[in-house]
Amino acid sequence: LRDKLPGLAWLSQILTAFSAKRPLPPWQRRWFQPTELAVTPIGERPVLLFVDTFSRYFEPENLRSAQRVLSAAGFTPFAPLPDQRSTKPLCCGRTHLSVGNVVRARDTAQRLVETYAPYAAAGIPIVGLEPSCLLALKDEIPALLNTQDAQQVAKMVLTFEELLLTEKTALCLKPLQAKALLHGHCHQKAFGVMRPVQEVLGMIEGLEVETIETSCCGMAGAFGYGAETFDISMQMAEARLLPAIRGADAQTYVIADGTSCRSQIKDGAAREAVHVVRLLDQQLIKD
Template identity: 45%
Template sequence: EAAGYAVYLAEGRKCCGRPLITGGQADKARPWVDHNVALLAGIAAQGIPIVGVEPSCILTLRDEYLGLASDAQRARLVASQAFTFEEFVAREVTAGRFNAPWKAQPGKALLHGHCHHKAMVGNESTVAALRAAGYVVEVIPSGCCGMAGDFGYEIDHYAISRAVGEDRLFPAVRSADANAVIVASGTSCRHQIEHFTDRRAIHLAEALAGALAQ
């Protein structure tokens, strides 16, 4: 809204179905898929961008919904207007439409890319959005944070989950300057980082909000 956009929440939406799909229960997710497609198709038909802040949720609309929805045509319509927050901001910045009042020097941002986002979209849009706000960006050369959906939440996987994060991500966060902003768009990524490093990571949207001139 600070950049001049009217933001509306899609009231009545169901879970995107990602947890069930990941758990091999795609058939149980179909009712939610069809509900969301029916809800969002009218919005997409008007050319209104459907923006999601959790990468896995919005990318499920772009990927798995195409094969799961009962109405494939409307699912394709929804997918065509579905954007991650990073993609939307980067697109609007490039088009000259994202006119937020930024601070002169918001500082340094360390970015940990979400696995699903990196696989389907890449880190480029996130970096572009942060740089547009004036951040000096360093991309942490990390793989997975170790959480991997619900993998790291299970007690039998705790040690493996920690070891994955300790490979590169956690040391980079611990050694980061105290004034640096740690950016991670994935909810699980942020939880994992805070749990093992005592550093709070924030979503890109929070980082951009923090860079606004008051």
């Protein structure tokens, strides 16, 4: 309703400090349910799929695509549940940390690490879709908790694309005669994991990929939603990212792994960007 009823967006800006100039991401009615994945490892090549909050509630189809792609590659994805003290889904705690709520962030991260640690100790890879959340397991969380379990979990973290390249996969993909613009998330650039993204896209025969040379898209989580920071956010996007996308024809795919990056592209260029996993899912040769 906030973005549909006249005047409600401006009222919400007064109450929440979220800019009325930008729509909020819609919650999905068919959000990703815990029952959609096994909760314990099965098969010869189990992989722990980190179901982040953004994918769970806003873009669940990315997770469903990940299930299909991982299965097609010979993996059996699962997502363990936390202990029975709380039914609240697992979260990395990054959103708490970004606003200075260190105590809440530590508690949230500890809960996740306690759940993942036994599987990390067993040598099971941990993968995820949202770069900022997944890579928090390698960076912020070990520093925040300073425990052996957190370090062990960090060692087993791989991006989705890294997993597909480091393991012997059996992905059969249809050729695609098309062009694609690729935008890298800041965390992907900082951790040097853009090359695996490019290499995985190279598995699609005929796809011509151009990486947009940009810095931050300008969203930076909630930064782009703030009433006081919205204009700065758009200025950052207008430096290179949005002009490059507007200059592409309508048939060109726009690929961005970051949730906030895709929101910025949609709001600023009226184009739907997709996660790599969605394109892989689209091109799977299904039996």
